[in-house]
Amino acid sequence: MAAEKNNISIIIVNYKSWHHLQNCLDSIAKIDDDDFLLEVIIVDNSLNKIKIEEFKNNFPSFKFYINSGNNGFANGCNLGAKKASGNYFLFLNPDTKITKQPILEMLTVILAKKNLGAVSCLQKNEDGSYEKSMRFFPKLITLFGFFRAIFKTKLEKSIKKDTHIIYPDWISGAVVLISKNWFSKIKGWNEDYWMYFEDVDLSKKIRDKKGEIGLLTNTFIIHNHGGSSRINLKTASITKLEVLISKHVYFANHFKGIYCFLLQTLLVVYTMFSKFILGLLGLFFFFVPKLKLQFVLFKKIISYYFLAIINSTWLSEKSINYSKLSLLNKRKI
Numbered sequence: 001m002a003a004e005k006n007n008i009s010i011i012i013v014n015y016k017s018w019h020h021l022q023n024c025l026d027s028i029a030k031i032d033d034d035d036f037l038l039e040v041i042i043v044d045n046s047l048n049k050i051k052i053e054e055f056k057n058n059f060p061s062f063k064f065y066i067n068s069g070n071n072g073f074a075n076g077c078n079l080g081a082k083k084a085s086g087n088y089f090l091f092l093n094p095d096t097k098i099t100k101q102p103i104l105e106m107l108t109v110i111l112a113k114k115n116l117g118a119v120s121c122l123q124k125n126e127d128g129s130y131e132k133s134m135r136f137f138p139k140l141i142t143l144f145g146f147f148r149a150i151f152k153t154k155l156e157k158s159i160k161k162d163t164h165i166i167y168p169d170w171i172s173g174a175v176v177l178i179s180k181n182w183f184s185k186i187k188g189w190n191e192d193y194w195m196y197f198e199d200v201d202l203s204k205k206i207r208d209k210k211g212e213i214g215l216l217t218n219t220f221i222i223h224n225h226g227g228s229s230r231i232n233l234k235t236a237s238i239t240k241l242e243v244l245i246s247k248h249v250y251f252a253n254h255f256k257g258i259y260c261f262l263l264q265t266l267l268v269v270y271t272m273f274s275k276f277i278l279g280l281l282g283l284f285f286f287f288v289p290k291l292k293l294q295f296v297l298f299k300k301i302i303s304y305y306f307l308a309i310i311n312s313t314w315l316s317e318k319s320i321n322y323s324k325l326s327l328l329n330k331r332k333i
Helices: 018-029 049-058 073-083 100-112 145-150 152-157 180-185 198-208 233-254 257-284 289-311 320-332
Strands: 007-014 037-044 063-066 088-092 116-124 160-162 165-167 175-179 212-223
Touching: 007 018, 007 073, 018 037, 018 049, 037 049, 037 073, 049 063, 063 073, 073 088, 073 198, 088 100, 088 180, 100 116, 100 175, 100 212, 116 198, 145 152, 175 180, 175 198, 198 212, 198 233, 233 257, 233 289, 257 289
Parallel strands: 007 037, 007 088, 037 063, 116 212
Antiparallel strands: 088 175, 116 175, 160 165, 165 212
């Protein structure tokens, strides 16, 4: 493989995940990069200059950038890509640990298969279990768990498989290798999303451009799943709310007309009904942490839907594009 094609920029977006980030960077620092040239870029969304200085001292060959705020995963990834010099971008979660093998395997495959827009690999949890690899785009038959159960056989048959590689609808943003050309072709990560579904959207844009999405089954990274997000009640309520919001944003971005209206309506009705029941239980059994979370979440969901109607957008208030939209509306007024 020609040296100029082996320049890989590892891009990591961090938000207060210092312990995990330390482990992640330690694993990268041990990699023998004789088969490729590595550039490591860390974008910090927490604005912690003191911590960043500490990491700069510990990893002097890595590049650290402080974002203008907690602008979300997609925004951080795009900022890292703008700073990157590699022909390939490897987006990596801070709560992962990686070795040379998965990087080399993914690079080899993406060089060999020109129509492969992005590639990932298996993710092994700290307890030895693997995260799911058969991922399907959100649509009517995958909208709810009982729908997915009914159409499970049909969905699984739709996934193409080769030796050591499968082609799911989308791959997790925890580990994504994509060429600079493909990244430019799809105009990077969609900053409509603050957190969650950015990877689904990225994969969908590649598919819409007739590219393929691949996942290697013969290599893996270690992923402390949720280690960079699920910390306490407040954080858990935010992350669960953002999952819901991002699903609405995805539907708005990729579907039109009656079908889009049907999906949005079904999701609203199901969410309001299920969260009302769980929220009511949380009101009376507030001493049970999981039920208390549901009550807090129900209040946040009501607020979100109210603002969605008032502002005519499904975007999260935390999305950087929400701020741009609000500014645009003010200018119109």
